[in-house]
Amino acid sequence: MKKINYEEINIQKIAVHPFYRMMKVYLYFVDGVLVDTGPSVQRRNLIRAFRSWDIRQVAITHCHEDHIGMLQWVANNFSVNIYSHTKAVPTLNKQVKIPWYRGLLSSHRYDSKVIPYPDTIQTSKFEFLPIETPGHSSDHVCLLEPNKGWLFSGDFYVTPYPKVFSKGESIASYIDSLQKLGQYNFKTVLCAHEGVVPNGKEMMERKLDYLQSTRYKVIQLHQKGYTDKEIIKFMFPEKVKLELMSFGSFTRLNFIRSCYQE
Numbered sequence: 001m002k003k004i005n006y007e008e009i010n011i012q013k014i015a016v017h018p019f020y021r022m023m024k025v026y027l028y029f030v031d032g033v034l035v036d037t038g039p040s041v042q043r044r045n046l047i048r049a050f051r052s053w054d055i056r057q058v059a060i061t062h063c064h065e066d067h068i069g070m071l072q073w074v075a076n077n078f079s080v081n082i083y084s085h086t087k088a089v090p091t092l093n094k095q096v097k098i099p100w101y102r103g104l105l106s107s108h109r110y111d112s113k114v115i116p117y118p119d120t121i122q123t124s125k126f127e128f129l130p131i132e133t134p135g136h137s138s139d140h141v142c143l144l145e146p147n148k149g150w151l152f153s154g155d156f157y158v159t160p161y162p163k164v165f166s167k168g169e170s171i172a173s174y175i176d177s178l179q180k181l182g183q184y185n186f187k188t189v190l191c192a193h194e195g196v197v198p199n200g201k202e203m204m205e206r207k208l209d210y211l212q213s214t215r216y217k218v219i220q221l222h223q224k225g226y227t228d229k230e231i232i233k234f235m236f237p238e239k240v241k242l243e244l245m246s247f248g249s250f251t252r253l254n255f256i257r258s259c260y261q262e
């Protein structure tokens with residue numbers, strides 16, 4: 001676990017799982033706002049970080065375990081508004097429900113609740129604009145601080161050249177969202193798995209170009225009658241590390257199919 005600072009942002013870098021130390025999660029805390037809560041498997045380490053921060057608002061980028069795993073703990077220990085995509089509100093509210101007996105045992109009233117993102121999240125120094133960015137998941141939201149040029153991108157960026165997708169990922173949604181992001185002014189991407197990407201805007205443009213051209217090539221091959229297996233062999237002949245590390249949750253096949261099925 002490593003603490004880093006970038007401009008006014010506190011960053012906690014931690015392995016996504018103690019057994020997979022190569023893959024990291026980056027948690028961001030800025031002026032009272034915690035962006036995502038990290039995986040529950042890192043509970044002990046993360047609690048230490050959370051206790052050192054004065055968390056006043058929580059912004060959830062999307063509902064994968066490594067982003068919401070510690071949400072319940074945060075809700076139980078801070079009285080905060082938790083913002084998420086409208087779609088995710090009912091599920092997350094079930095998760096943060098405080099058992100009734102807690103009120104009897106503690107003088108502190110915990111009244112954390114999950115609500116849909118407002119138009120902007122205000123803090124004393126900054127404002128954060130939530131931008132719906134489906135692609136990695138349908139409930140994904142990025143946060144833009146327009147004056148600083150920061151874009152908190154959850155799992156939307158990760159790499160400009162993905163070769164594998166999970167079942168929930170959609171290349172058509174990625175392309176739409178990347179075109180939408182292109183209209184905003186930002187410079188630095190704060191990625192949940194890659195950390196600070198100083199030339200973030202340029203990297204997002206590369207991702208858009210790559211996804212558009214790859215999708216085009218895959219559609220051409222598919223229309224010519226090549227099978228998925230042949231297309232994979234032609235486009236991505238080498239095994240991808242994430243495919244092995246994720247035990248098949250992320251595959252080249254999901255990526256190829258997403259190109260021509262939508």
Ligand SMILES: [Zn+2]
Pocket residue numbers: 062064136155
């Ligand atoms: Zn994710």
